[in-house]
Amino acid sequence: MVMVKSVLFAMPSHSMTCFKLPISLCNQIQSAVTRLWWDSNSGAKKMAWVSWDEMAQTKTNGGLGFREFECFNDAFLAKLSWRLLNNPMGLRARTLLIKYCQHEEFTKVPAVSAISHGWRGILIGRDLLIRNMGWAVGDGKTIKVWQDPWLSTSRQLQHMGPPTKASHDIVVADLFQANTQDWDLNTIERELPELVDTILSIKPSKHGAPDKLFWIHTKDGVYTTKSGYIAAVEIQNEKKARDRRDQVTNW
Known part of the structure; x- marks a missing residue:
């Protein structure tokens, strides 16, 4: 052997x-x-x-x-x-x-x-x-809410559901408060009400670092x-x- x-x-x-x-x-x-x-x-x-x-x-x-x-x-x-x-x-x-x-x-x-x-x-x-691979949320400008896996760091998880015509192409940055990297609770409840707790548990970059792809099978x-x-x-x-x-x- x-x-x-x-x-x-x-x-x-x-x-x-x-x-x-x-x-x-x-x-x-x-x-x-x-x-x-x-x-x-x-x-x-x-x-x-x-x-x-x-x-x-x-x-x-x-x-x-x-x-x-x-x-x-x-x-x-x-x-x-x-x-x-x-x-x-x-x-x-x-x-x-x-x-x-x-x-x-x-x-x-x-x-x-x-x-x-x-x-x-x-x-x-x-x-x-x-x-x-999944997406680690940074400034949220690259990640598409409906098309990309960004809801988990341990497995590929993305929202499955028919988006409205107006929200089809929104990115994660559209869920932030204006000029910040803090979540806008009202926007999240309007667009993705069933994922409020999941999204709020995600910590975006406070320094505006770009979004980054990561390999889900390793800790780093x-x-x-x-x-x-x-x-x-x-x-x-x-x-x-x-x-x-x-x-x-x-x-």
Whole structure:
């Protein structure tokens, strides 16, 4: 197990930090790991008594802690996307954002067909971030009340409901008292009466700092590859469960 984790898992890591590996290649690497684990010697195959899904479970859940290569790849790419998001003035960020994000923000630019393989991988990491980030309220000028998750620091939580035509595009700053970062109770009760207690528990920046995206799976809100891998595995498990339900429905 030590040899598998220190050698076979480490060898493709450099490529995974830059590019999205094909699923077929991830399956070949996984197959090599499985053969090394179960086969006594080359050419003499043995029975795999435990499924890969169980072996890939964490040790606390009864597994061996082996990594799902596709999810690990996505977690690495999300690290790269996190750097672009939080350091837009870096050389790499300026080069890529000028080329691909001239008309839309990085968090909203679509993955069109005419893009490089490297940028497509970055967008895959970006999508993993988007599904697991929330907004920390600063000056409230960036966060859209109805579209963005800003109501919790521990999970993605946004108001679900049909907004009025007049309030569809309001931002959090519109819920402040004039020229301050203090909540306007009358406005909140008028626009979001069912969320008064939740909103009042949020502490905006008193110094007018800009709104900031944070990673919901760490205490400090900073992305880590380990937490990103766990989030990617959860998404993959949800997809597998959904595919199984679809197969049963079609049958």
